[in-house]
Amino acid sequence: MNCRKIQDLILTDFTDNEASDDVRRLVEGHLAACSACRAFQAEVRQNAVRPLQEAERVEAPARLWSRVTSEIFAQQLKPAPAGVLEKLKNLVATPRPAFAFSTVAALVIFGILAARLPYLSGRAERQQLAEAAIEEQIDYFANGNGGEVTDTFKTDVEEFFS
Amino acid sequence: MLDITRATIQRAAGGDIGAFEEVYKKTCGFVYNVAWRVTGNREDAEEVAQNVFVTVYRKLAGFRFESSLKTWIYRITVNLALNHVKKASRQRALTVSYDDALAHQDTRLDAIAAPAQEPADPGRVEEILERLNPDQRACLVLRGIEKMSYREIAEVLNININTVRSRIKRARGTLVALREKGAVQGVTS
Numbered sequence: 001m002n003c004r005k006i007q008d009l010i011l012t013d014f015t016d017n018e019a020s021d022d023v024r025r026l027v028e029g030h031l032a033a034c035s036a037c038r039a040f041q042a043e044v045r046q047n048a049v050r051p052l053q054e055a056e057r058v059e060a061p062a063r064l065w066s067r068v069t070s071e072i073f074a075q076q077l078k079p080a081p082a083g084v085l086e087k088l089k090n091l092v093a094t095p096r097p098a099f100a101f102s103t104v105a106a107l108v109i110f111g112i113l114a115a116r117l118p119y120l121s122g123r124a125e126r127q128q129l130a131e132a133a134i135e136e137q138i139d140y141f142a143n144g145n146g147g148e149v150t151d152t153f154k155t156d157v158e159e160f161f162s
Numbered sequence: 163m164l165d166i167t168r169a170t171i172q173r174a175a176g177g178d179i180g181a182f183e184e185v186y187k188k189t190c191g192f193v194y195n196v197a198w199r200v201t202g203n204r205e206d207a208e209e210v211a212q213n214v215f216v217t218v219y220r221k222l223a224g225f226r227f228e229s230s231l232k233t234w235i236y237r238i239t240v241n242l243a244l245n246h247v248k249k250a251s252r253q254r255a256l257t258v259s260y261d262d263a264l265a266h267q268d269t270r271l272d273a274i275a276a277p278a279q280e281p282a283d284p285g286r287v288e289e290i291l292e293r294l295n296p297d298q299r300a301c302l303v304l305r306g307i308e309k310m311s312y313r314e315i316a317e318v319l320n321i322n323i324n325t326v327r328s329r330i331k332r333a334r335g336t337l338v339a340l341r342e343k344g345a346v347q348g349v350t351s
Binding site: 051071 | 186193194199208287311331333
């Protein structure tokens with residue numbers, strides 16, 4: 001294991017007693033032979049570990065309890081009932097981003113579909129009419145309307161053959 | 163262990179202020195100290211601690227005994243303290259000028275560049291923690307001052323254990339690097 005990996009362990013698991021026995025022995029073996037890593041370990045202990053280990057602990061100020069109870073009584077707080085209703089209320093009151101986004105997206109899609117529905121149904125109707133008209137035209141040209149002429153233009157030729 | 167019975171917690175959850183005071187007495191020490199170390203000053207710590215206990219009182223009925231009460235209260239404390247720090251930091255960023263920030267930076271660097279053999283003192287802890295970002299600070303406080311294991315810290319902060327490891331590594335690495343930088347400046351100035 002190189003010095004960099006050893007120093008990573010010195011910054012974390014080795015110093016905090018989180019390393020396994022095998023890792024601990026490995027680091028200790030390296031430290032015995034490497035003066036640079038021993039110096040680094042001393043730096044870490046002195047500047048990043050000891051100050052916190054020896055940090056002063058203080059009592060909470062006596063007035064804190066008064067402040068807490070004053071706030072509870074001022075807000076007339078009661079412990080909130082837990083359960084499904086509470087969760088539902090929170091969900092509605094403060095929608096999470098993913099929930100809010102999916103709700104908006106669903107509403108937008110619904111709106112677009114609702115707006116296009118009359119157009120879509122009208123289009124189907126128009127399509128049927130167009131198809132019927134084309135069929136009529138095809139029949140007319142294919143059959144000459146059954147070989148029967150119903151309209152005349154009152155020409156001399158028509159008069160002669162009539 | 164906090165030595166608070168389940169019956170006491172349930173009575174407090176039902177609105178019994180006497181039972182809640184018992185919970186308060188057993189937990190106010192660590193709540194106040196964590197709030198102090200994360201926020202960096204006692205006034206803010208008091209405000210955060212007050213909010214923690216009001217929140218605990220309000221939410222106690224929802225406590226499901228899936229984690230320990232101590233872990234649950236630690237989680238509320240760290241979350242509220244971090245929110246407080248981040249909110250204050252955003253407000254400060256809007257008001258502090260660049261020159262002020264630079265002058266402040268120099269002062270802090272001098273304070274950290276104390277002689278290597280100087281014993282740790284309470285003031286220096288504040289200076290050290292101030293140099294870290296709030297998330298790293300919270301991890302280091304829970305590990306260094308509250309003596310929690312990585313697993314406990316992960317549970318309190320609701321993050322992966324490797325994230326805990328990474329934040330502690332970066333925090334300590336930053337402190338060592340700042341110290342080296344400060345010592346160099348001390349020699350040249």
